[in-house]
Amino acid sequence: MKLDLNSLLQPPEFSTRAILTIDALAPLSMVTSMPGKYYRSQPEPTDAMLYGLLENALGWHIAEGERKVLVKKLERRFGTQATTTRVGYTSLLQFHVRFAVKSLPPLSHYDDLWAQHLKGGSFLDGSRNYDKRVIPLMNAYRDREKTGVIINDRANASKESEKLHEFRNGDQIHVNVVRRYFPQYYASPTSREYVIPQGVYKYVIETSAELARMLAIAFADPAAPLYLGSNDGWVDAVWEVLS
Numbered sequence: 001m002k003l004d005l006n007s008l009l010q011p012p013e014f015s016t017r018a019i020l021t022i023d024a025l026a027p028l029s030m031v032t033s034m035p036g037k038y039y040r041s042q043p044e045p046t047d048a049m050l051y052g053l054l055e056n057a058l059g060w061h062i063a064e065g066e067r068k069v070l071v072k073k074l075e076r077r078f079g080t081q082a083t084t085t086r087v088g089y090t091s092l093l094q095f096h097v098r099f100a101v102k103s104l105p106p107l108s109h110y111d112d113l114w115a116q117h118l119k120g121g122s123f124l125d126g127s128r129n130y131d132k133r134v135i136p137l138m139n140a141y142r143d144r145e146k147t148g149v150i151i152n153d154r155a156n157a158s159k160e161s162e163k164l165h166e167f168r169n170g171d172q173i174h175v176n177v178v179r180r181y182f183p184q185y186y187a188s189p190t191s192r193e194y195v196i197p198q199g200v201y202k203y204v205i206e207t208s209a210e211l212a213r214m215l216a217i218a219f220a221d222p223a224a225p226l227y228l229g230s231n232d233g234w235v236d237a238v239w240e241v242l243s
Helices: 047-058 066-080 132-142 209-220
Strands: 014-025 098-103 107-118 150-152 171-174 186-197 201-207 236-240
Touching: 014 209, 047 209, 047 236, 098 171, 132 150, 201 209
Parallel strands: 150 171
Antiparallel strands: 014 201, 014 236, 098 201, 107 186
């Protein structure tokens, strides 16, 4: 799908107001950073999350490299430094959309376990998914108290690829022998906070007449499912132009 981004090249204009009403269809976990041990949710979506919601409705799913090029072009054009979140998201709409007034609902909170996907040398003990060719070796490794088979990254561990199939009890095998047979991430149960809005979020948004029109069309038939925070935080959103 070809994206029409010409409106972004026009000088910023905030002559049109609209109300964005967001109704959560599921509990929301709106986390702004990746702390590792406990994921605390914000009580409301950040500006970056709202920009992401708008861009998702518009279908602006742009690769990171292309997005960086566009952002640099907009920064030079308008003489303004773009804001990037801690997780590396930079909105293209931040030059042309601003949030003027907001109305927030009361919330209830709860914690739940969330499967955090991590990368690193601990994938052997954390990943439940791996190539079937490594099953015999992994069975021996998991029963290592009996077999003595060890997989680690020590210098004296065997790096021979044949060890994948021709291992013996007591063998010490280098992790690189099996690395490519794993998906390169592992799951770690992590506590994560969720909020349940007891009502809707409402925002008065100022933008140009052209972008207000584009967003009205987009929210009437979103290009992708809408969510806030984690990708299971489904929401419904209504866009109403005021002036």
